[in-house]
Every structure is written in C-alpha cells, then in structure tokens.
Amino acid sequence: MRPMRKVDVVIVGASLSAAAAAKRLVDAGLETVVLERKALPRHKICSGILSPRGHRFLIENFGPLPREVLHEPTWCRGVTFHFPSMVSMKMDFFGGTTPHLHRKFSDYWAIQRSGAEVHDQTSFTGLEDNGDHVVVSARRDGEELKYRARQVIGADGPSSPVIRALYPDYPKQIPWFFVGQKFHNIIECPLDHEYFHFWFHPDLGHYTWSHARDGQQIVGVGFKRGDNFDARHGNVVRYFEDKHGVKLDPHTTHEGCAENFGPSLVNRYVFGRGNVLVTGQAAGFLNMIGEGMSCALHSGAISGEAVVEARLRNRPVQETYRRMIASEVRRTTDQWNPLKIAFERPHEADFPAALMRLPWRERRLVVRDLWRFMLLYKEFKWGREILRAAASRLLGDGYPTTRWI
Amino acid sequence: MDIPVIEPGVIPPDHVAPDALQGIRRQQTNPKRWDGAGWTEFAEVLRSAGIEVVEQPSLRGTFATDAGGTAYGMPHGVVIARSAVQVADLLRAAQAHRVPVTARGGGLTTEGESVAFGGVLLDMTGMSRVLAIDREGLTVRTEAGIFWHSLAEVLRRQNLDYLSAPLNLTSSVGGTLGVGGIDVNSARLGCSADQAISLQVVTPTGEIVECSDTQNPELFQRVILGYGQFGVITEATLKVRPYTPLRLHYFYYTSLRTAIEDLQLLDRNDASDYSGILTMMDKVVNLLVAFDSDAREAAFMTAWRARLRGHGEAAVALRMAAYYALHPWRLGEALFLYERRRKLFPEFRRAEYTRGGVMFDRTVVFSRAVWKFWGGRQMVIPDLAASEEKFVEAVLRGNAVCRKYFRHYTLYCVGIKLREDHRAHYELSCVPPDARERAYGCEFEPMIGDQVIARDRLQSFKNEIYDIGVELGTSYYRFGGMMKGYVRRVFGDALVDKHLAHKRRADPAMILNRDVIF
Numbered sequence: 036m037r038p039m040r041k042v043d044v045v046i047v048g049a050s051l052s053a054a055a056a057a058k059r060l061v062d063a064g065l066e067t068v069v070l071e072r073k074a075l076p077r078h079k080i081c082s083g084i085l086s087p088r089g090h091r092f093l094i095e096n097f098g099p100l101p102r103e104v105l106h107e108p109t110w111c112r113g114v115t116f117h118f119p120s121m122v123s124m125k126m127d128f129f130g131g132t133t134p135h136l137h138r139k140f141s142d143y144w145a146i147q148r149s150g151a152e153v154h155d156q157t158s159f160t161g162l163e164d165n166g167d168h169v170v171v172s173a174r175r176d177g178e179e180l181k182y183r184a185r186q187v188i189g190a191d192g193p194s195s196p197v198i199r200a201l202y203p204d205y206p207k208q209i210p211w212f213f214v215g216q217k218f219h220n221i222i223e224c225p226l227d228h229e230y231f232h233f234w235f236h237p238d239l240g241h242y243t244w245s246h247a248r249d250g251q252q253i254v255g256v257g258f259k260r261g262d263n264f265d266a267r268h269g270n271v272v273r274y275f276e277d278k279h280g281v282k283l284d285p286h287t288t289h290e291g292c293a294e295n296f297g298p299s300l301v302n303r304y305v306f307g308r309g310n311v312l313v314t315g316q317a318a319g320f321l322n323m324i325g326e327g328m329s330c331a332l333h334s335g336a337i338s339g340e341a342v343v344e345a346r347l348r349n350r351p352v353q354e355t356y357r358r359m360i361a362s363e364v365r366r367t368t369d370q371w372n373p374l375k376i377a378f379e380r381p382h383e384a385d386f387p388a389a390l391m392r393l394p395w396r397e398r399r400l401v402v403r404d405l406w407r408f409m410l411l412y413k414e415f416k417w418g419r420e421i422l423r424a425a426a427s428r429l430l431g432d433g434y435p436t437t438r439w440i
Numbered sequence: 441m442d443i444p445v446i447e448p449g450v451i452p453p454d455h456v457a458p459d460a461l462q463g464i465r466r467q468q469t470n471p472k473r474w475d476g477a478g479w480t481e482f483a484e485v486l487r488s489a490g491i492e493v494v495e496q497p498s499l500r501g502t503f504a505t506d507a508g509g510t511a512y513g514m515p516h517g518v519v520i521a522r523s524a525v526q527v528a529d530l531l532r533a534a535q536a537h538r539v540p541v542t543a544r545g546g547g548l549t550t551e552g553e554s555v556a557f558g559g560v561l562l563d564m565t566g567m568s569r570v571l572a573i574d575r576e577g578l579t580v581r582t583e584a585g586i587f588w589h590s591l592a593e594v595l596r597r598q599n600l601d602y603l604s605a606p607l608n609l610t611s612s613v614g615g616t617l618g619v620g621g622i623d624v625n626s627a628r629l630g631c632s633a634d635q636a637i638s639l640q641v642v643t644p645t646g647e648i649v650e651c652s653d654t655q656n657p658e659l660f661q662r663v664i665l666g667y668g669q670f671g672v673i674t675e676a677t678l679k680v681r682p683y684t685p686l687r688l689h690y691f692y693y694t695s696l697r698t699a700i701e702d703l704q705l706l707d708r709n710d711a712s713d714y715s716g717i718l719t720m721m722d723k724v725v726n727l728l729v730a731f732d733s734d735a736r737e738a739a740f741m742t743a744w745r746a747r748l749r750g751h752g753e754a755a756v757a758l759r760m761a762a763y764y765a766l767h768p769w770r771l772g773e774a775l776f777l778y779e780r781r782r783k784l785f786p787e788f789r790r791a792e793y794t795r796g797g798v799m800f801d802r803t804v805v806f807s808r809a810v811w812k813f814w815g816g817r818q819m820v821i822p823d824l825a826a827s828e829e830k831f832v833e834a835v836l837r838g839n840a841v842c843r844k845y846f847r848h849y850t851l852y853c854v855g856i857k858l859r860e861d862h863r864a865h866y867e868l869s870c871v872p873p874d875a876r877e878r879a880y881g882c883e884f885e886p887m888i889g890d891q892v893i894a895r896d897r898l899q900s901f902k903n904e905i906y907d908i909g910v911e912l913g914t915s916y917y918r919f920g921g922m923m924k925g926y927v928r929r930v931f932g933d934a935l936v937d938k939h940l941a942h943k944r945r946a947d948p949a950m951i952l953n954r955d956v957i958f
Contacts, residue, residue, distance in 0.1 A: 058470070059512070061473055062470070062473050062511075062512055062513050062514070062557055063504060063512040063513065063514050064473075064497075064500070064504075064513070064514025064515075064558075065514075076441055087460070087461060088896075090456065090460060090461055091461060091464060092896070094454065094461070094464075094466050094467065094468060095468065095469045095470050095899075095922075095925070096468065096470045097468065097472075098446055098452065098467075098468035098472075099451065099452050099453060099454030099455075099466045099467070099468070100454050100455055100456055101444065101452070101455065102455040103441055105455055105456065109455055109456055109457060110456050110457035110460055130460075130461055130462045130463070130464070131457070131459040131460045131461060131462040132456065132457045132459055132460040133456070133460060134456040134460065140441050143441055143443075144441065144443055147443045148443065148472060150472060150473055150475065333894065333896050336895070336896070337894055337895075340512075340894075340895065343504075343512050344892075347501070347504060347505075347512075355892075358892050359892045359894060360894075362893060362894040362896075362897050363894055363896075366897075
C-alpha cells in the first residue's frame with residue numbers, strides 16, 4: 036500500500052457541487068484532492084437544463100461557458116407545464132434563456148477550472164473521523180489508498196457513499212425514486228423545442244418530462260423505485276402520440292438512476308457529522324421541477340467557504356457549515372413552500388402570472404389537476420411536514436435546523 | 441476535452457444564447473487562483489535581489505481576506521514594502537516571470553480587490569513615514585502606505601490637518617488616492633484623490649516616476665482614481681490646511697427625500713463646512729452639519745437654520761413614539777432603534793474627543809463608531825454615485841432594495857465637489873460622467889452583525905443595487921473585484937477597451953492588481 040497522502044481537504048465526487056467547493060478551497064490556498072470513481076470526463080444522466088442562477092454562478096466562478104459543455108440546442112427558454120385536462124402553461128425563465136449543459140463536459144470543465152487536484156478512477160470506500168483529522172480510504176485499480184485530511188466534503192450525489200459511511204441506515208429511511216430517460220429520433224414533434232416540458236399527470240408517473248437534445252427527443256419518467264421503466268416509458272410515449280401528436284422512432288439509447296426526491300420538501304437535509312460535510316444533492320438539495328444543479332453549485336460553494344471560515348476562525352467546521360448553509364436551505368425549501376408559491380416568487384419563472392393569464396375555466400382545471408397530481412404523493416405523508424415547515428418559516432427567519440441530520 | 445487557458449484581460453465568449461442572463465455581463469468575477477508556475481525560481485530571484493519574501497502559511501493567512509470578509513485568497517508569498525527601489529525590483533522581476541502582484545494598504549476593500557489570488561501580496565504599510573512638511577506652502581510629502589490617521593497625528597503636532605480622508609483609522613493614503621476617498625467635508629473640499637499635488641509611482645514595469653498635473657500628466661491622470669492598475673503609489677505630496685476642531689449639529693428627519701434635499705441645499709449654498717447623512721434604516725435620518733469656525737456657524741444659524749426642515753432629537757423621538765404606537769406590530773424595530781440610540785449617540789459625544797460642544801478628532805470618533813456599530817465579520821457596502829439631479833431617486837430605490845433584503849441597515853450620503861481641471865482623472869471612476877460641479881454618493885450598508893450570510897445572497901443584493909445604477913446611468917465606488925461585471929455595463933465597451941489598451945501598454949504581463957477591473 037502507498038504511504039498515506041496528507042492533504043487539507045478531500046472532496047468525494049467530481050460533480051458541479053464538488054467543483055464549487057474545490058474552487059473556494061483552492062482560492063484560499065488549501066491543498067484539495069477530488070476523488071472520482073469513474074474516468075474523467077465521465078457520463079452523467081441529467082436533463083442538463085440549468086437555472087439562470089446556476090448559469091450566473093458558473094460564469095462568476097469558472098468563466099463563460101465553452102461550446103463543448105453545451106448540448107444542442109445550447110439553451111432553453113423556459114418550462115411548459117401540461118395538465119391532463121389538456122391545458123398547457125408556458126413560462127419563460129426570468130432574465131432570458133438558460134444553458135442546456137452537457138454534464139459530461141461541463142462537470143469536467145468546472146472541476147478543471149477550480150484548480151483542484153483530481154484523482155479519477157478512484158472509489159471512495161470509507162472514512163474514519165479522528166476528531167482533528169479524517170482518514171479516507173479509497174481504491175484505484177484494485178490498490179488500497181489512504182488520505183489524511185482535515186476535512187472531507189461528500190459531494191457524491193443522491194446515493195452518496197459518504198452518507199452511507201456516516202449513516203448506514205439513512206438510505207432505508209427515505210423513499211427512493213427512479214428516473215430514466217430514453218432518446219428517440221423524431222418523426223414529428225409539435226412540442227416547442229425551446230422549452231422543457233413537464234406533465235402533472237398522475238397516470239404517467241411522479242415525474243414526467245420531455246425536451247429536445249442533439250436532434251433527438253428525450254422522454255423521461257420518474258416513479259417510485261420498484262416499478263418497471265420500460266412499461267412506464269411506453270405508456271408515456273403512447274400518451275404523447277395520442278394527446279400531443281408526438282411521433283417518435285423507437286429509442287436509440289436509455290439511462291436511469293436513483294433519486295432522493297424529498298428532503299428539500301420537508302426540510303430534512305443531511306449535512307454530515309464532525310469533520311465530514313455533505314453537500315449538493317447528496318445533502319438533499321433539489322429545486323422544484325427537479326433542477327438540482329444550481330443548488331448543488333451554491334451549497335457546494337458554501338461547504339468550501341465553511342471549511343475556510345472554520346479554519347480561519349478556529350471554529351468547529353460542522354457548526355460553521357450549518358450556520359452558513361441556512362440561506363441556501365431557505366431559498367431551496369421556499370420553492371416547495373405553498374405560502375411562498377402563492378404570495379411570492381420563489382422560482383425563476385412566474386407560475387402565478389402564467390396561471391392568471393389563463394381564462395377562469397382553465398385556471399380551475401389547472402388547480403384541480405394539480406391537486407389530483409399531489410394526491411399521488413399522499414403515501415409519503417409529506418403534507419403535514421410541508422405545512423409545518425411553511426408555518427415555522429412564517430414565524431422565523433428560516434426553517435428549523437433541528438430537522439436536519 | 442481541451443480546457444482553454446484564459447489570458448488576463450480577455451473575456452472569452454459564452455456560448456449560451458445571446459438573450460441568456462439579460463443585463464448580466466458574462467465575465468468571471470471570482471478569479472481563478474494563479475497556478476504558481478515558476479514560483480520557487482521567482483522567489484529565489486527576489487531573495488537574491490535582497491527582497492524578503494514571507495512564505496509561512498500562518499503569516500500569509502493573515503492576508504486571506506479583506507474588510508468585506510467574503511472573498512478569500514491566499515498569496516504564494518508576502519512582500520512588505522520598504523522603498524520605491526525595492527518595489528521597482530519586485531515589479532520588474534514579476535513582469536519578467538509573469539507573477540501577479542496585488543498591492544494592499546489597509547485592506548479595507550469589500551469585493552476582494554486587495555486579496556491576492558495567488559502570487560505576491562505587496563503590503564504597502566511598510567512604507568509609512570512622513571517625509572517633509574511645508575508649513576508655508578501647506579503641503580506634506582509622505583510615503584503612501586501610511587494610514588491617514590497616522591498622517592494626521594504627525595500633522596497636528598504642527599497644528600495642520602489633511603483636507604479630506606475616509607473616516608476610517610486604517611485606510612491608507614495610497615489606496616485612497618487610487619479609488620477616491622470621501623469625507624464629510626468632500627462637498628466642499630472634494631474627494632481625497634483630488635488633494636494630491638504630485639506622486640511618486642512605481643510603474644508595473646518597475647520604473648520610478650514622479651508625476652503631477654504638469655510632470656508626466658498622463659500617468660498622473662491614470663494613477664489617480666486608477667484602481668491600482670497603472671502603478672504602485674509609493675510617495676505622495678498632498679495639500680494640507682490649518683487644523684480646526686468641529687462644531688457639530690445634528691438634524692433629524694423621518695423622510696429621506698427631505699433630508700437629501702436639505703443636504704443639497706446646504707451644499708449648493710456653501711452653508712456649512714461639513715455635511716452628510718447617516719440613517720437608521722429609513723426611519724431616522726440624521727443630517728450632520730459642522731463648521732470650522734464660530735463665524736461660519738453663526739452665519740449658518742442666521743441664514744440657513746430656519747430653512748432646514750429637520751427636527752431636534754426630542755421632537756423626532758416624539759414623532760417616532762407616535763408612529764410606533766399606531767404600528768404596534770413593529771415593536772421590534774422600535775426597540776432596535778431605541779437601543780441603537782442609547783448605545784450609539786454617546787459614542788459621538790465622548791469626553792475624550794469632545795469639549796465644550798467641539799469635536800477634536802472626527803476620524804477617531806467616526807472610525808470607532810463605524811467599526812463598533814456597523815462593522816462585522818462580513819461587510820458589503822454597495823453604493824451609487826450620481827449627479828445631483830439623479831441622487832434622490834437613486835437613494836430611494838436603493839433604500840427599497842435594502843428593505844427587501846435586510847431588517848437593519850444604514851445609509852451614508854455625502855456630496856463630492858468635483859474639479860473641472862481633473863475631468864481626465866474621472867474617466868472610469870466613481871465620478872459619474874454627467875455630474876457637474878458636485879456628485880453625490882450613497883452607501884447602502886446592511887448591518888449583518890454576527891450572522892453569516894451566503895455570498896450568493898449578498899451578491900444578489902449588490903447586483904440589485906447596481907442594476908439601479910445601470911438603469912439610471914450613475915457610477916459606483918466599489919466596482920472592482922466581485923462587482924467588476926458592472927464595469928463594462930456602466931462605462932461601455934469603448935471606454936473600457938481604451939483603458940484596457942493603456943493597461944496592456946503599461947503592464948504587458950498584466951501582473952499588477954490583476955482581476956480587479958479588467
């Protein structure tokens with residue numbers, strides 16, 4: 036076995052949140068190593084539709100976006116909601132279009148621009164927090180590696196090995212979803228290719244979407260884990276053809292992954308323990324409509340800032356991180372807060388205004404369809420928790436930190 | 441995938457559609473840390489030239505952030521400035537090895553302008569001696585790393601004082617001349633940068649040059665208000681004046697607009713020697729008026745006092761009591777104001793500095809109060825600098841943004857007299873191009889205290905304030921560092937490219953204060 040490598044910080048994962056954290060750490064002169072299981076640049080399943088806030092973050096921190104980090108079309112104008120009553124609502128993003136990221140290259144570009152040292156094809160296998168340092172175990176080409184770091188940041192996505200190392204039971208405590216997308220050549224597609232399309236249709240699944248990419252059409256479905264991807268997908272393709280006149284060839288490729296949809300809704304984030312911080316989607320950050328990249332970037336940056344801050348002030352890093360992350364929690368969970376949605380503008384597109392543009396009859400249908408769609412989630416018993424979180428937000432400045440793990 | 445290397449000063453295209461992020465300049469504002477290529481050889485070259493380079497992490501760490509406390513960077517080494525020759529040697533070597541050099545005085549920037557993202561941090565406070573005082577000619581020659589307050593201590597031994605300087609004990613002369621510098625007498629005496637008669641400057645290529653309105657005037661024009669892009673100021677000759685204590689008066693308003701109109705009325709008519717506005721949110725607006733002599737004070741009392749619409753402290757307290765009695769749900773705000781008044785006001789009347797109603801050291805009084813009551817671990821102070829006509833609207837709109845983001849904040853407004861013969865100095869600076877005779881500045885300062893607020897939220901706040909400026913066509917004081925995305929939006933590509941061309945000629949490797957403006 037090689038001698039143990041001593042560094043300031045180890046980041047697990049080489050995604051956007053990792054790049055954001057690495058950027059802050061490298062700027063502050065900390066020796067940072069990023070561990071990535073796959074060979075870089077690596078493929079990543081994602082819609083790639085980044086929110087304008089995320090676009091701003093990328094530019095401010097890594098510079099303007101090169102062409103290779105974008106799919107075709109390179110941009111998306113907004114979101115279109117479709118309802119079973121065949122009402123459609125088109126909403127443009129605030130401040131113009133937004134990037135359609137090619138995650139394989141955007142993540143690679145960002146992590147390279149961060150200036151951190153990247154060890155790819157290196158799998159995280161475990162950690163041991165010894166109070167003043169953490170020993171991280173990893174494996175590359177069958178060889179066991181050890182890193183000794185002052186802090187570790189877990190930025191390793193929804194089914195996070197870092198979380199499993201800290202809380203082995205956590206994955207059993209939350210509902211898991213599967214999201215999968217299949218790529219089809221287009222025969223005819225009346226869906227506007229400038230928009231991301233989303234269906235609030237309980238019969239189609241918990242999360243149904245479609246958009247154009249590189250001359251093909253993506254048909255995506257999300258559902259509670261355990262269901263059949265092909266059957267769900269086939270059902271959606273038929274629905275698109277019947278109701279929207281979308282004619283597609285059989286799919287050429289497909290991909291899917293597990294999703295931890297839920298912690299943002301009920302303010303049940305996982306931020307780690309001791310010298311180990313968890314960030315990005317691993318911590319549970321997910322915007323409405325499932326966009327997780329912008330909050331991954333911001334929460335990742337905050338985890339990096341917290342490490343720097345804690346060192347400079349000689350404070351415990353976990354406490355510092357939890358204090359600093361509160362603003363990102365507030366912003367993300369506000370997106371799911373019914374009071375905020377009704378009376379403020381927590382999203383980056385204006386749903387209430389789009390609703391008010393509809394005739395009265397259609398408004399009623401939309402509200403009815405939304406309600407029916409939400410009943411699909413009844414089994415997770417989130418309603419009461421969402422209302423409780425909304426009430427505490429009304430009284431205080433943020434969401435209760437005692438709910439966090 | 442090939443990751444392109446971006447040269448300093450170059451903004452590569454962003455390939456998302458042109459209508460993305462409307463109004464936001466697509467420019468990296470949190471710079472990439474310099475990668476340290478060739479650092480060891482460079483440090484060796486400096487050492488062999490007799491320049492001490494501090495490389496211990498604990499010492500470098502003391503320069504990790506600035507007063508803003510949101511940008512963190514770590515220099516590879518710190519050089520403490522000792523002489524113009526040493527600075528020249530450093531810059532020549534840095535130019536040859538393409539190593540970035542960040543100059544820092546008191547480190548009072550808020551946007552990371554004095555934070556080194558790698559390379560050398562040049563700590564100018566090592567050059568802090570007063571060289572010569574001319575009592576007859578009323579000038580002083582000083583090294584530029586000196587703090588204004590230390591300069592004042594030396595001057596006051598001879599019953600002299602500087603003209604105007606930031607109300608802050610640790611702002612340095614060189615840093616201030618590079619960006620502006622406002623005081624409560626700026627409406628009468630101009631900004632600090634305008635009191636410089638001549639400068640010794642070390643250019644980015646390592647030449648030591650003396651410049652003034654008559655000697656090397658182009659360099660003088662670029663260095664004054666030049667945000668450190670065109671040289672390091674090592675010495676300065678400044679105008680001074682006989683020292684006078686202040687006769688202070690406070691007038692209280694409950695309307696921002698009325699207070700600003702009264703401030704402008706006084707400034708237009710040269711009715712006072714010092715004037716400024718300091719607020720507690722937009723609830724209590726304090727117009728400060730002060731005089732250098734009893735005669736000026738008496739003239740004000742006769743001609744102008746009755747025309748001001750402000751009240752005394754007791755009258756405004758009664759008005760506030762009535763307001764909060766009718767708005768009981770704002771009890772928290774009322775208690776905050778009460779507490780603030782109770783603790784803050786005595787600070788301005790401390791017996792050490794005030795005798796017989798006359799204040800003897802305004803810098804100490806204000807600076808102590810500023811740090812005690814407004815300072816915090818994080819500070820963002822976006823500002824708008826507008827012409828007299830646009831100022832009220834700029835402040836009112838900025839105030840609305842403050843209200844939206846923060847529960848507690850302060851506004852600080854002053855006028856700045858302009859020098860027609862220094863128009864060329866004002867290009868690409870905080871002085872708005874449409875201002876004639878006098879410009880006005882307002883700082884919007886949230887009171888963050890011990891809270892920690894994510895950088896993104898602070899950035900959104902600053903952006904919203906600066907967007908008002910873009911819309912109204914004003915300028916800003918703090919447009920460097922993290923706010924440099926606004927430089928081209930406000931000044932336009934033609935002007936910025938003109939200055940960038942100057943910069944490239946003066947600093948071919950773009951080493952000096954890289955990433956601050958361009």
